[in-house]
Amino acid sequence: MKNRLSIVKIGGNIIENSQELSKFLRLFAKMDTPKILVHGGGKKANQLLEKMGIPPKMVNGRRITDKATLDVVVMTYAGLTNTNIVAQLQALGCNALGLSGADANSIKAHKRPVKDIDYGFAGDVDKVDGKKIGSLLDIGFVPVFCALTHDGNGQLLNTNADTIAAELAGQLSTQYETLLYYCFEKNGVLESISDESSVIDQIDTDAYAILLKKGIINDGMLPKIKNCFTALEKGAREVRIGNTNLFQNENTNYTTLVL
Amino acid sequence: MKNRLSIVKIGGNIIENSQELSKFLRLFAKMDTPKILVHGGGKKANQLLEKMGIPPKMVNGRRITDKATLDVVVMTYAGLTNTNIVAQLQALGCNALGLSGADANSIKAHKRPVKDIDYGFAGDVDKVDGKKIGSLLDIGFVPVFCALTHDGNGQLLNTNADTIAAELAGQLSTQYETLLYYCFEKNGVLESISDESSVIDQIDTDAYAILLKKGIINDGMLPKIKNCFTALEKGAREVRIGNTNLFQNENTNYTTLVL
Numbered sequence: 264m265k266n267r268l269s270i271v272k273i274g275g276n277i278i279e280n281s282q283e284l285s286k287f288l289r290l291f292a293k294m295d296t297p298k299i300l301v302h303g304g305g306k307k308a309n310q311l312l313e314k315m316g317i318p319p320k321m322v323n324g325r326r327i328t329d330k331a332t333l334d335v336v337v338m339t340y341a342g343l344t345n346t347n348i349v350a351q352l353q354a355l356g357c358n359a360l361g362l363s364g365a366d367a368n369s370i371k372a373h374k375r376p377v378k379d380i381d382y383g384f385a386g387d388v389d390k391v392d393g394k395k396i397g398s399l400l401d402i403g404f405v406p407v408f409c410a411l412t413h414d415g416n417g418q419l420l421n422t423n424a425d426t427i428a429a430e431l432a433g434q435l436s437t438q439y440e441t442l443l444y445y446c447f448e449k450n451g452v453l454e455s456i457s458d459e460s461s462v463i464d465q466i467d468t469d470a471y472a473i474l475l476k477k478g479i480i481n482d483g484m485l486p487k488i489k490n491c492f493t494a495l496e497k498g499a500r501e502v503r504i505g506n507t508n509l510f511q512n513e514n515t516n517y518t519t520l521v522l
Numbered sequence: 523m524k525n526r527l528s529i530v531k532i533g534g535n536i537i538e539n540s541q542e543l544s545k546f547l548r549l550f551a552k553m554d555t556p557k558i559l560v561h562g563g564g565k566k567a568n569q570l571l572e573k574m575g576i577p578p579k580m581v582n583g584r585r586i587t588d589k590a591t592l593d594v595v596v597m598t599y600a601g602l603t604n605t606n607i608v609a610q611l612q613a614l615g616c617n618a619l620g621l622s623g624a625d626a627n628s629i630k631a632h633k634r635p636v637k638d639i640d641y642g643f644a645g646d647v648d649k650v651d652g653k654k655i656g657s658l659l660d661i662g663f664v665p666v667f668c669a670l671t672h673d674g675n676g677q678l679l680n681t682n683a684d685t686i687a688a689e690l691a692g693q694l695s696t697q698y699e700t701l702l703y704y705c706f707e708k709n710g711v712l713e714s715i716s717d718e719s720s721v722i723d724q725i726d727t728d729a730y731a732i733l734l735k736k737g738i739i740n741d742g743m744l745p746k747i748k749n750c751f752t753a754l755e756k757g758a759r760e761v762r763i764g765n766t767n768l769f770q771n772e773n774t775n776y777t778t779l780v781l
Binding site for chain 1: 570573574575593596597598599600601602604605606608609610612613617618619620621622624625626627654657661663670672674675676677678
């Protein structure tokens with residue numbers, strides 16, 4: 264029987280709110296090991312770009328990562344956010360180890376090919392090294408991933424944190440019974456975006472098609488749910504979307520994704 | 523018999539020169555394992571502080587790390603510099619793993635007590651966790667430390683990279699036969715600062731006292747040599763100061779420190 268591994272991804276809105284982040288980290292620190300945390304970037308990068316006089320470049324809600332922007336993204340994601348989260352987890356007795364995809368060669372990616380849009384130094388994941396990550400889990404470390412990968416030729420790449428979480432869950436499912444939790448500021452996928460009580464209990468691929476058709480799943484949720492299905496297809500045992508109470512036993516208010 | 527462990531520290535002037543850094547990293551990647559890299563910060567933090575309109579605060583050549591400065595130091599040391607060095611080493615086939623002292627709870631420190639000067643979030647090292655670092659070395663990782671520690675209560679602290687290298691060498695000498703190399707822009711400790719050929723072959727504590735008296739060891743070199751003696755006192759097998767060719771077999775031009 265495989266060991267159970269929990270992978271938790273937290274979004275930018277949680278990271279930006281220091282009280283919410285503290286609350287989340289206390290819950291995460293109490294979770295059974297093995298476990299992995301993946302965090303997004305939040306608005307810190309944009310704030311720093313602004314302070315430095317570099318206008319953030321976005322197309323269809325996606326960041327265009329030119330060289331100057333990449334440097335700022337690396338500074339905030341791998342520097343400020345990751346290192347502070349690790350220090351806070353250590354204070355809670357959780358043996359955290361901060362990682363980008365370059366560390367331990369854990370996540371290799373390639374620069375997204377230019378079609379209509381040149382996303383710059385944005386990376387699409389090629390390979391998660393489950394063996395190396397497993398070796399860190401085996402000796403009791405709790406990997407904390409930021410949303411950066413590398414191309415194996417020395418180039419760092421900005422990579423969506425939801426995708427990193429899904430790719431980790433997919434690859435590590437060969438070694439573990441993997442549970443994937445997407446924590447964000449809502450209680451789950453909502454029927455009505457303004458009604459926090461309208462959480463959809465379960466979404467399978469058929470329901471997904473219907474929700475898409477009805478326009479209930481919007482731009483921000485679309486790639487997240489695609490990532491959920493990717494993880495499930497690659498063998499993740501369970502995938503949930505919800506708030507920071509998502510992985511508490513007493514919580515029953517979240518969305519479960521199933522194939 | 524203990525295994526041999528090399529600990530190499532590189533200074534800011536190497537980091538700032540991308541050609542020098544590449545050359546150094548190629549040499550470092552070829553070194554036998556186990557090995558550890560420790561890097562300083564360089565001027566990137568000051569440049570970023572300037573861009574953000576935060577004046578760098580220095581007293582007697584030492585940085586005063588207020589909260590805004592600490593954030594910038596964390597962004598540049600743990601973010602930009604560390605993550606890019608790791609990506610470059612991975613491209614050279616060296617299985618690098620970037621660490622601050624918070625990662626794996628590897629280096630705990632306390633905020634420097636206020637006497638005449640309040641250094642802010644500057645940390646003096648209390649404890650290196652040789653067991654945790656050893657567990658990373660055992661499974662083939664090459665730790666790359668930036669100049670940051672933590673206090674165990676969630677606070678990151680700016681810590682001198684020379685000191686971190688010396689403390690690592692000292693603690694790890696209980697497990698390994700430890701060689702400590704301080705690489706910087708000069709060929710070694712020089713009799714005459716303007717004459718690169720005036721490298722002093724060997725400095726023991728008696729010679730150190732004489733050099734101090736003569737004023738040959740200046741402000742920048744003083745704490746570095748103190749750190750060398752600390753490492754030796756704590757059991758380091760060999761400590762050398764020199765340029766980036768320091769650990770090459772054919773190189774004989776460097777300063778060796780002995781007790």
